[in-house]
Amino acid sequence: MNYINIAIHLALALALPPLALGVINKTKAAVAGRLGPPLLQPYFDLAKLLRKSTVISQTTSWVFLAGPAIGLVTVLLASLFVPLGGHVAPLSFEGDFVLFAYMLGLGRFFTILAALDTGSAFEGMGAAREATFSALAEPALFFGFLVLARASGAYSLTAMLGPTVLATWTAAGAALGAVVVSWFIILLAENSRIPFDDPNTHLELTMIHEVMVLDHSGPPFGMILYGASIKLFLFCALIIGLIAPLGALDPWLAWVAFVGLVLVVAVGIGLVESMMARLRMTQVPALLIASCLVAAFGAVLLVR
Amino acid sequence: MMNEVILIVAIVVAGVSGLPGLLTLRDDRSGERLATGLITLAGVLASVAAVSALVAESPDELGRAWHVPGGRFGVHVDALSAMFILQIAVLSVLGAWFGLEYWPQRDHPQNGRKLRVFYGTVTAGMLLLVVARNGVLFLAGWETMALSAFFLLSTEDDKPIVRSSGFFYLLAAHAGTLCLLAMFAVFEVATGTLDLDAWPAALASPLRDAIFVLALCGFGLKAGLMPLHVWLPGAHANAPSHVSALMSGVLIKMGIYGLVRLTAACDAPPLWWGETLIVAGAVSGVLGVAFAIGQHDLKRLLAYHSVENIGIIVMGLGVAVLGRSLGRPELVALGFAGAMLHVWNHGLFKGLLFLSAGSVLHATGTREIDRLGGLLRRMPLTGLAFLVGAVAICGLPPLNGLISELFVYLGLFRTATLNDPTWLAGGLAAPALALIGALAVACFVKVFGVVFLGQPRTPDVSLAHEAGPLMLVPMALLAATCVFIGVGAPLVAPVLDAAVAAWVGTAAAPLPTLGELAPLLPVSAISAVLLVAILLAGAWIVRASRATPPPELGTWDCGYASPSPRMQYTASSFADLIVDLTGWVLRPLSHVPRLDRVFPSDASFHSHVPDIVLDKMLIPAFSIIRRIMTWLHLIQHGKLHIYLLYILGIVIALLFWWRSM
Numbered sequence: 009m010n011y012i013n014i015a016i017h018l019a020l021a022l023a024l025p026p027l028a029l030g031v032i033n034k035t036k037a038a039v040a041g042r043l044g045p046p047l048l049q050p051y052f053d054l055a056k057l058l059r060k061s062t063v064i065s066q067t068t069s070w071v072f073l074a075g076p077a078i079g080l081v082t083v084l085l086a087s088l089f090v091p092l093g094g095h096v097a098p099l100s101f102e103g104d105f106v107l108f109a110y111m112l113g114l115g116r117f118f119t120i121l122a123a124l125d126t127g128s129a130f131e132g133m134g135a136a137r138e139a140t141f142s143a144l145a146e147p148a149l150f151f152g153f154l155v156l157a158r159a160s161g162a163y164s165l166t167a168m169l170g171p172t173v174l175a176t177w178t179a180a181g182a183a184l185g186a187v188v189v190s191w192f193i194i195l196l197a198e199n200s201r202i203p204f205d206d207p208n209t210h211l212e213l214t215m216i217h218e219v220m221v222l223d224h225s226g227p228p229f230g231m232i233l234y235g236a237s238i239k240l241f242l243f244c245a246l247i248i249g250l251i252a253p254l255g256a257l258d259p260w261l262a263w264v265a266f267v268g269l270v271l272v273v274a275v276g277i278g279l280v281e282s283m284m285a286r287l288r289m290t291q292v293p294a295l296l297i298a299s300c301l302v303a304a305f306g307a308v309l310l311v312r
Numbered sequence: 313m314m315n316e317v318i319l320i321v322a323i324v325v326a327g328v329s330g331l332p333g334l335l336t337l338r339d340d341r342s343g344e345r346l347a348t349g350l351i352t353l354a355g356v357l358a359s360v361a362a363v364s365a366l367v368a369e370s371p372d373e374l375g376r377a378w379h380v381p382g383g384r385f386g387v388h389v390d391a392l393s394a395m396f397i398l399q400i401a402v403l404s405v406l407g408a409w410f411g412l413e414y415w416p417q418r419d420h421p422q423n424g425r426k427l428r429v430f431y432g433t434v435t436a437g438m439l440l441l442v443v444a445r446n447g448v449l450f451l452a453g454w455e456t457m458a459l460s461a462f463f464l465l466s467t468e469d470d471k472p473i474v475r476s477s478g479f480f481y482l483l484a485a486h487a488g489t490l491c492l493l494a495m496f497a498v499f500e501v502a503t504g505t506l507d508l509d510a511w512p513a514a515l516a517s518p519l520r521d522a523i524f525v526l527a528l529c530g531f532g533l534k535a536g537l538m539p540l541h542v543w544l545p546g547a548h549a550n551a552p553s554h555v556s557a558l559m560s561g562v563l564i565k566m567g568i569y570g571l572v573r574l575t576a577a578c579d580a581p582p583l584w585w586g587e588t589l590i591v592a593g594a595v596s597g598v599l600g601v602a603f604a605i606g607q608h609d610l611k612r613l614l615a616y617h618s619v620e621n622i623g624i625i626v627m628g629l630g631v632a633v634l635g636r637s638l639g640r641p642e643l644v645a646l647g648f649a650g651a652m653l654h655v656w657n658h659g660l661f662k663g664l665l666f667l668s669a670g671s672v673l674h675a676t677g678t679r680e681i682d683r684l685g686g687l688l689r690r691m692p693l694t695g696l697a698f699l700v701g702a703v704a705i706c707g708l709p710p711l712n713g714l715i716s717e718l719f720v721y722l723g724l725f726r727t728a729t730l731n732d733p734t735w736l737a738g739g740l741a742a743p744a745l746a747l748i749g750a751l752a753v754a755c756f757v758k759v760f761g762v763v764f765l766g767q768p769r770t771p772d773v774s775l776a777h778e779a780g781p782l783m784l785v786p787m788a789l790l791a792a793t794c795v796f797i798g799v800g801a802p803l804v805a806p807v808l809d810a811a812v813a814a815w816v817g818t819a820a821a822p823l824p825t826l827g828e829l830a831p832l833l834p835v836s837a838i839s840a841v842l843l844v845a846i847l848l849a850g851a852w853i854v855r856a857s858r859a860t861p862p863p864e865l866g867t868w869d870c871g872y873a874s875p876s877p878r879m880q881y882t883a884s885s886f887a888d889l890i891v892d893l894t895g896w897v898l899r900p901l902s903h904v905p906r907l908d909r910v911f912p913s914d915a916s917f918h919s920h921v922p923d924i925v926l927d928k929m930l931i932p933a934f935s936i937i938r939r940i941m942t943w944l945h946l947i948q949h950g951k952l953h954i955y956l957l958y959i960l961g962i963v964i965a966l967l968f969w970w971r972s973m
Contacts, residue, residue: 068765070688077852082842085841085842101831103831104834106717107835110709113750113753120757121760121761125761126867127765129875129880131867135881136886139754144750147750149746150743163725307739
């Protein structure tokens with residue numbers, strides 16, 4: 009069963025993420041009264057990009073291509089730490105949450121460098137925003153880990169979010185609730201969703217992630233889109249791990265329930281995107297700091 | 313005994329290494345070659361002594377009577393000393409080789425020989441102080457180091473900015489020494505001796521606390537702990553780059569060594585020691601990196617990152633001290649190993665960063681980040697070295713910074729899950745460490761992106777050339793060590809275990825090893841996988857770029873017609889968001905031109921982030937003190953012979969006072 013679980017984990021982490029994007033887009037279209045692109049459109053996009061040729065600017069160096077490659081490698085490695093569906097993650101050890109966060113950090117490091125490599129002011133602007141906002145999001149993520157570690161007495165993602173999460177809820181439900189709120193905001197921020205960023209716009213000065221990847225094309229651009237969808241999927245999995253004690257279910261049922269919950273969270277993101285407007289860029293830090301404070305408040309609730 | 317003898321030989325060899333050069337002609341190269349050879353010899357000897365002490369520590373110290381009041385020539389190499397000796401040896405040797413090409417006697421006939429004399433003495437002073445077991449001998453090493461560093465960093469003393477930053481360094485160094493003198497005086501009163509190991513377990517609390525506070529001030533000044541860091545940015549920015557590497561990589565760690573040595577002998581310290589250290593470390597870390605982001609000067613920026621990394625080290629030390637107060641061996645092991653490994657790591661990657669910054673400065677003649685750009689294509693190897701250092705200093709996998717930060721994280725999280733009111737210290741410091749890491753990423757993508765990527769912002773920069781082998785090989789060695797510690801963490805762990813055991817002492821219960829406490833094997837396996845994946849990605853890039861035709865077009869940029877290099881995002885604009893957010897503490901200054909006519913004339917805009925502690929607190933405070941103290945001009949008038957008379961008078965008065973006791 010152990011190997012089968014790892015195989016299912018890998019298969020889901022590799023195959024499911026674009027579908028979540030498709031569900032988000034379909035939800036937004038449905039709310040707006042449109043038909044919307046097919047559910048599988050993100051897969052079609054990736055297949056199309058893989059067949060296209062690459063255009064590279066004269067100003068760039070090898071870093072421009074290293075950005076997408078390392079960005080994808082790091083999210084793939086980070087996906088090994090996150091428990092899916094209440095099962096034990098393929099890699100689980102004390103302190104793996106630090107590696108999870110820092111692996112994503114390495115990906116961000118090279119994605120931003122690739123944007124700066126084009127020498128464009130526009131992409132530099134997006135790079136600066138990405139660096140700033142993710143710096144503000146990081147403490148919120150760690151305040152969440154802190155609450156989980158203190159509530160569960162464990163130091164690995166699997167032990168924090170995996171089979172034992174039900175016991176943690178009964179012991180420290182209010183604090184965990186604060187973390188859910190905080191992490192949902194972080195999910196939206198880290199994955200450039202509304203109200204932080206609009207993944208659909210291309211020529212608005214309020215963009216963060218989209219503007220950084222303007223000059224990428226062909227397979228490298230496909231890598232970026234695929235990596236971004238996996239990152240979104242991983243944050244969804246973190247939140248599902250928090251709210252749903254799937255470890256208590258039958259293993260097979262837990263996998264099915266997990267896939268269902270990913271789609272539910274995707275619908276939730278789609279609804280948030282449909283009902284909110286993008287924030288003004290000057291208000292984004294305030295929301296991020298607020299999410300950090302919500303998680304910190306959760307930690308305060310655990311004072312004994 | 314053998315280790316100590318070898319080390320003393322190394323100290324002497326290092327101390328005299330620059331002297332033969334004084335006898336040579338101004339443009340003669342033999343002096344610098346001999347000096348580098350002697351430093352290398354000293355480094356090898358010192359490393360031999362350190363490694364053999366790590367393998368088998370000599371049972372007792374090398375002690376001789378010494379005709380200095382309170383002094384005793386006590387020298388001992390234990391695992392703690394060995395950790396620091398190795399670092400001193402590696403960085404001073406590599407720096408000396410780098411200096412052969414970076415600061416050749418031929419190009420610097422006025423100050424090349426002076427630089428090499430004091431480069432040797434600073435190394436000797438540091439080696440002496442980390443093995444000294446007596447307060448007076450320790451201070452002798454300390455002052456040798458502090459004064460030599462003053463002459464080193466004021467190498468180019470024909471420049472006013474160098475003189476003023478050197479003066480600030482000298483003031484801060486002596487304020488620190490003053491605290492240490494006071495600390496040793498209290499120590500002597502408390503214990504009746506100046507031997508560093510003679511810390512009695514049952515020391516009265518006020519005296520013990522006084523020693524701790526004085527040590528924190530004195531050693532904190534050297535280490536550059538915020539807000540005692542005022543001397544550091546200017547000093548590191550204006551010294552020759554290999555000297556900056558040595559100072560930032562090793563010299564400021566001597567402050568950490570002092571704290572480590574002093575807390576080593578103290579069993580069951582009060583809780584507030586550890587808490588103070590954790591909070592001071594967190595403040596230093598966050599503010600250090602926040603100030604760094606606002607800088608435009610490449611080396612000044614790196615200097616502020618030293619403040620940040622000292623903060624991380626002190627956080628680790630704080631966790632360890634807390635662990636000793638609470639009797640928690642796992643906190644002791646994780647915190648102390650994290651601090652010690654970060655001492656090493658910071659020496660390696662900051663040395664690497666300063667050397668590559670030196671290579672940039674050597675090639676382009678400027679430290680202004682906003683004047684550079686596009687250097688990765690002109691200096692590919694220097695750029696790669698800087699990139700390795702940048703990834704390492706951000707604590708990102710697969711390099712060494714991650715390992716030590718992981719230890720500190722684990723220590724902080726274990727502190728934060730304690731059922732004790734002190735959990736709050738860990739609970740606040742862990743997210744602070746996350747913030748530090750993320751801001752460091754922001755800062756280093758800014759530096760690397762603006763300096764090495766994009767297009768050259770000024771014409772001179774486009775003529776930059778790659779450094780020669782003497783500069784590249786030291787950088788390559790440092791980069792290789794960063795990779796080695798990142799991937800081979802389980803191999804380094806036994807050394808750290810030995811250091812932890814030496815710090816706690818043999819009397820304590822056996823400690824858990826790092827292998828039991830931290831996921832060393834999985835982390836190094838993942839780092840190795842990541843490294844292989846990055847190399848595969850590199851191979852793919854090489855293949856892809858061969859397959860695609862060479863680019864003919866500029867950046868598309870949403871169809872922008874012809875962007876010029878001047879339109880690129882600069883370091884200031886990149887940092888603007890963060891500087892704005894932290895403006896309430898950074899207090900950035902900007903000089904905005906007034907546009908008052910319909911057709912405004914030429915105008916310029918510039919902004920900078922001054923050091924708030926220096927400009928807003930110390931300098932106003934000092935000018936007030938000076939105004940109050942004007943009456944002292946009666947006896948203070950700048951006549952040297954009268955001052956000598958004062959000293960003689962006080963010595964005689966003291967002698968009479970001592971007789972009458």
